[in-house]
Amino acid sequence: MKAFILSITISLYFFSFSFAQQITLSGTVRDASSGETLIGASIKVKENASGVSANSYGFYSLSLAKGRYTIQVSSVGYTMQERAVELSGDLRLDFSLEPANQLETVEINAVSSREQIESPQMGVNKISIKEVNNVPVLFGERDVLKTIQLLPGVLSAGEGNSGFFVRGGTTDQNLILLDEAMVYNASHLMGFFSTFNSDAIKDVNLYKGGMPAQYGGRLASVLDVNMLDGNNQRFGMDGGIGLIASRLKVEGPIKKGKGSFMLSGRRTYADLFLKLSSDTSVNSSVLYFYDLNLKANYQLDQNNTLYLSGYFGKDVLGYANDFDFDWGNATGTLRWNHVFNSRLFSNTSFIYSDFKYNVGVYTDNNDLKINSRIQNLNLKQDFHYFSSSRSNLRFGLNLMRQEISPAGIDASEESDINSLRIENRQGYELAAYLSHEWKPSNRLSFIYGLRLNSFLLMGPGEFNTYDSEGDIIQTDIYGSGKLVKSYINPEPRFSVNYMLNENSSVKASYNRNTQNLHQLTNTTSSLPTDAWVLSSNNIKPQIADQGALGYYRNFNDDQYEFSAEVYYKDMQNQIDYKNAADLQANAHVEAELVYGVGKSYGLELFMKKRTGRLNGWVSYTLSRSKRRFDEINNGNWFAARQDRIHNIAIVGMYKFSDRWSFSGTFVYYTGNAVTFPSGKYSIGGKSTWYYTERNGYRMPDYHRLDLGATLESKPGKRFKSSWTFGLYNAYNRKNAYIIDFRENENDPNVTEAYKVALFGIIPSVTWNFKF
Missing domain, CATH: 2.60.40.10 (Immunoglobulins)
Structure with a gap:
């Protein structure tokens, strides 16, 4: 150090x-x-x-x-x-700067028209909220996470799901930040909506390659979301009323020109419709989620500004008096911006993140509760030194404490099920980084740096060491504050850009990332109840080395842009589970895990029209993602669950008039790799499925068309409103959500597969207002 x-x-x-x-x-x-x-x-x-x-x-x-x-x-x-x-x-x-009159010209990306060809940064997508608002989505709820799934290299976790895979990584390998605070589960209603209310969002950056050194802790990507600061000139209010949710945002000055606040909320009301049912079990059930975003800032003087922001969100599900389930995130960020002098800028952040879920099951003599929680305290100090117009440095320190309370079982005294207590785990990550962006000539520019990551697993607790069969070979007891295991990993980062001419460039990058927080799941999407574990004496930090090469070109005075990137990623210490593993409420969950390696590689093509009445983009991804474990498939390589060979997205937006605009998206992708039974056998007269290789089959290919239209109020009024209409799955494609197997009703010796489709065509309408 x-x-x-x-x-x-x-x-x-x-x-x-x-x-x-x-x-x-x-x-x-x-x-x-x-x-x-x-x-x-x-x-x-x-x-x-x-x-x-x-x-x-x-x-x-x-x-x-x-x-x-x-x-x-x-x-x-x-x-x-x-x-x-x-x-x-x-x-x-x-x-x-004054907002432009964009009735004739609509920009669909927040990034400068020339930044993609001039900057050495690779694999970054900067998304404007205008873009998010124009893309038609499920139930008409504007969604940041659904929009990024239309970009190359980013794959949806499934039908209607806000989870996403980036360049062959899993959902937990994405670092999701909201005003620098870590969001552990960024979805509502089991993944059908994201936690990000677009009314409260100012800026979204997705890094999927050449990750800047100030970010760390995940292998696949960083999604950095920044909330609006609030209007420091005048008070305002805007919101919307939709079929299943409504939202409202209020903002205004604390002191004009010096400070401001922003408060934004959203809530669904499906539970209100349940009250209309004549079935007492249904009308006494609950089903809703809410979001609350808050932010305030105040400029103390020309060189000092304070920011305070927070997010609170929760899902609540319950069926009569038999079952209840709730989960949610809470984050808080206190930041201090300080300008030391005209070249040195500082940001100091104290950050809190919390995710928890609670499950209650109430049956005769078997009442039980299951609870789990992850808490995070994070202190960051970042500096930005502008040495010249051709050179600037970023450097800083990051100290983070994470504590996991694994899911245990709290059963009533009358229950036939035994209570189970699982010890908490806590760890500390200390990271330091240095990054230099340098432009030695008008054609050549670099970003290079190093991030040094140190992880410390701390007591108290009882820590087991397991062999490859899952048997305990050693048990050690550590007191509070005692070091159990430590890892130190250097993470070099390098990107270079060479301008071929005024309108085209080539880039190359290499970066290493490590990850000490791991999600254990046997589904493609991220569920609230998925277990999280820290690196330990059994679980080593995941490591990924990624190299990428790209070509970038702008056409017709920067109205069009094209990019092509190829990448290869090598992954160490990957985690999977044994066959028939028990991942929930298991005090010995580490005994159920296997460790291996992975690789992913692909080609990403992107063509965008940036301006004019008609704009949009086309993206295509050709990719593979594979894993190898000695204990699975006889040690042979197999397709990861998120392996998809082809992925196509087409997005179009048309400004028909000052008041009417239309949009549409079409997506097609190869089905996920899945494990299906290869046969069945009978034991004691009972049929049992026989499985051979892991992920040896494919789900059917997926495709869908979504359409949207927006009618704006007449321009020039202080009060503005609009109607947004949408058709999700416009041609009513019955895409497979799951494929299951059953015995034929007429002949038990015949096994048949059947498809469960989640959504057909779904219309939506939302009224939006602003004043």
Whole structure:
């Protein structure tokens, strides 16, 4: 760690000395109408074409020689602002951009039109909320997670499911952040809706390759979601009323121009319709979820700003007095932005995350409760040093404590089932990182860095060591605060971009990631009741090495963009379960696991039309994801559950008039790899299925068309409203949700497969308002 800090000090000294003769222009870029900071806004010098992008808090820093310059500031969806400046010393200059009139031209991506070809960052998709709002989805509920499933390299976890796979990874290998806080289960109603209410979201970034060094802890991807800060100019309210859910957002200034707040809520009301049933078991049941997003910020002075944000969400299911099930997330983030000087920006964050579920079963003499919880406390310190217009450094530290309370059973005294207590587990992760973005010439640019990750598993508790058969070979008891096991893993990151000409470039990247939190599941989608475990004396950290190569090109004055990426990922210490494993409420769950390796590789093609009345994109992914375990399939490679060979998504949006717009999406993908019985045999007159290889069969191919239309209110009024109409699965395709097997009613010797389809055609309508 001392060597790491020394390298940062030397780097800062070197860059400070190298550019000491330059003058620094710095400031913050905001939305003039709301005061929201504009993430990724472009700041360019007209005379020499140099420039930078604003960071995650809208702050920029640009180093220039003395002289007179014309500064151009732009962001997608805003009118470009141009300002002449005379630089004789360091200058603080803030910009406020006016939203553009976009009746004729609609941008569908929050990223600069040239960033994909000029930046060395690979495998990143930046998604605008306008894009999310225009894509038709299930029940008309706008959904960030459903939108990213239409991007190359991102696969849906199943019909209507908000879970997703990235480049052959599992759902738990995605790091999902909401204002820097970890979200463990980002879905409602068993995955049919995500926890992200788009009314409260400002910015969404998905990293699936060349992951920046400031992120860590997952193998496949990072989904970084930022909430709106709130309007610091005037009070406002907007929301919507749909068939199954309604939402409302309120925002306004705490002190005009200095601070603001945002409060957004959403709730479903399927439980209200249950009350209409004449069946007492049904009308006494419950079925709903809610979300609550809160955020406030206050600018203490020009160099200091405080942010406080939180999220609270919960699902509640219950059937009469027989069963109840609830689960939910809670997060909180306190942040302090500090500008040390015109080149050094700091963000300090204290973060809390919590996920828990509770299950209650009430039957005669068998009442029981099952509870589980994950808690996370996280302290982050990040620095961004703008050494020059061609060079900037990011470095920081991260200390995180995670505690898991595994699912146990609390049975009543009269119950025939025994209570089961499973010990809590806690671990600490300490990470330090250094990343340098450098542009030595107009054609060549790099991002390279190192993240050093250390994991410590701590007592108290009883810790078993298991052999390959699952038998205990050693038991050790550790007191509170005692170290049980530690792992240290360096994670190098490297990306390079070479501009072939003004409109095209090639990129290459390599990155290593490690993961110390593991989800145990035997389904393709992530369920609230899935068990989580930390790295231990039995479970080693998962490790992934990924290399990628890409070609990028813009056409017709940046109206069109095309990209092609190939990747290969090698994975170590992958986790699967033994045949007939018991993963729930098991004090010896680690004895049920097997460990092996994995690999995934693929080709991703992406073509997008960015502007005009008709815009949209087409994405295609050709990929494979495989695993190998000595204990499964005789040690041979087999397809992972999330292995899909072909995946196609087509998205179109058409602005018909000032008031009417239409949209549509079509998706097609190869069915998941699944394990089906290869035969059956009889024992004592009872039929038993016979299984051979793991994931040796395929579900049927999936395809679906969704349509949407939006009618806007007449422009020019303070009160605005719109009607959004949708058709999910417009041609009523009966896609297989599950395939099961049964004996033929007429001939028990004949086994037949049957398909269960979840959704047919589903219409939706939502009324949205804003004032």
